Amino acid sequence: MNNCNEITSALTYEQMNIWQLHIDNPGLPLFNANYLFHVKSGFECDYFVQALRVVISRHGGLSSRFGGDTEHAMQYGPSETEDKISDFVYLFEQAEDLKEAHDIIKMRSVVPFRLNLASPIRADIVPMANSEFLVNITVHQIVCDCWSASLFFEELSSYYNLLSDNQQIVIADNAASYLRFSLWQKEQQQQEKAKTNKLYWLNYLRGVDSHLELSAYKDLSDNAPFSGGVAIKTIAENTHSQVCALAKHYAVTPYSLYMTLFAAFLQRCTRQNDFCLSYPSSNRNMPESDEILGLFTRLLPVRFTFGAESSLKEMALKAYESLLDNSEHDLCCMADIVREAGADDAMRPFGLFKVVFGQIGRVNHGLALKNTNIEQLPVHTGYTKTDLLVMLDLHSIQPAVFIEFSSKNFSDKTITTLWQDFMHFLESVLNHHRQISNNVEDTESVAFIV
Structure with a gap:
């Protein structure tokens, strides 16, 4: 993955609440947000992986790491050792049927993120017969709320559709960084407003x-x-x-x-x-x-x-x-x-x-991929x-x-x-x-x- 030139920053007010619960309950997937899609036809896995690579490269928060106790918690961007796409995408062997594929996704949906070691997003792809797939995007809520998920899927779909039309993706500059929002909260003017x-x-x-x-x-x-x-x-x-x-x-x-x-x-x-x-x-x-x-x-x-x-x-x-x-x-x-x-x-x-x-x-319209037939399915972690x-x-x-x-x-x-x-x-x-x-x-x- 491309280095996003991210900065090191303290957590925002919103992230601190999540971080405290996360470190108190490291073995529970309390903040796993899952978006599951049954792609019934037309899915090009290579296009999807390329599009996902671009989105994660542009938004450094999706490959951030987190560390520290509650009082000194920090977030920081990708290290000099760049993440590989295999750190984000897991392509499973073909499942026998939809039930087996769904069982695999259900198992993966509750795997907790190790935020100090790995990125807070992953994509699980389970192929089935007749060129059908289950595709599940799991993201930790410390880097993505519902509004952001809508932005994520819009951008991911747009890049996929460019590739589907045999057009080259022209990667724009890195997107505005969430870590800069953290710094904005710490500015004196914002701190004075917070006191009021x-x-x-x-x-x-x-x-x-x-x-x-x-x-x-x-x-x-x-x-x-x-x-x-x-x-x-x-x-x-x-x-x-x-x-x-x-x-x-x-x-x-x-x-x-x-x-x-x-x-x-x-x-x-x-x-x-x-x-x-x-x-x-x-x-x-x-x-x-x-x-x-x-x-x-x-x-x-x-x-x-x-x-x-x-x-x-x-x-x-x-x-x-x-x-x-x-x-x-x-x-x-x-x-x-x-x-x-x-x-x-x-x-x-x-x-x-x-x-x-x-x-x-x-x-959030989810995946909107050209030449595909997609149904979004519910998935809940049980927490x-x-x-x-x-x-x-x-x-x-x-x-x-x-x-x-x-x-x-x-x-x-x-x-x-x-x-x-x-x-x-x-x-x-x-x-x-x-x-x-x-x-x-x-x-x-x-x-x-x-």
Whole structure:
């Protein structure tokens, strides 16, 4: 691989949180993000390997190394001994069938990265009969968030397609480096801003209950550390259109309204009137950072305080304004803030940052290779860092919902029950507001008691 002229740097705020868990649990694939594709025809393995080589060469973070304890952790670019493509790509012998190929990928998907010795990305390719392949890209989240994964696959596909058209790849200059984002965070101006933002967050979290009491759905299905499961749900098209219409009427985004409704549902379940939900923030506040591959995404809290007669509109507007205000104060070391605020009891279930309600931002189209027939397949490592993660894909008229849950707190059955109960609650709210709109001209003044 080409040397990317990378620099040595301390870890960013976002990376520090991951690094601590990584060194505490070196044998667990807690941060393996897998992208699995079944290529049914037309795949040119040589083109894929060449394209992958170019992408990794241009983005030095994908071949970085990491070392040091929590206090002195560092990341550094490729050494003078350049990485070989064999360090990134593993081509297996032909599998007998799709099941055997999938078993190989499943086994490989949970192999932990040794970040001090090897690069934080690999591609596993398993050929099958009739020129079919399973292709799995595994990347450690310390160098790549979901936004960056979208950029990665766009670039990888574009280089592959050039080769497919018998065109030569003209390698542009090295891409803007994520390691420079780390240096930007350490600049005096950014450090001063982080101090100001710290005061904002300490005031925002003052006195909040740092965990939820979701005992109604608790069901231990696996007691192993970090064990987790996933569930895929959908929101009916008619329901989603009504939520969008109501959000437009309230002058908020559909996502902020969904989050408010979910918080109101949890308030009904727990009878707690002051708590936080967390959400992934893109955090790309450095100029020209939209096209940089790296870990920018971080979890931020939204606080919900329910009064005796809290109207849905008031709660949704407050949540929407919080999302806007939070984005202006996201440059900070949230781990230090949480400790100082006294909300860092990680041993308690459903604590701060353990219940996440987010939306998918930049769409990841995965591999888009010319002259191929590709299907993306789900693959999950069986591990999770949160107790409950709900991610909405609001890019379609019938949104998909990805749910990841801790097996110490939920089972497949209780997660299904929880989501069904939320959908029933949501429908009851929409019905309530339809009745109001039919009987009262000024619907905005009518409180919805949550």
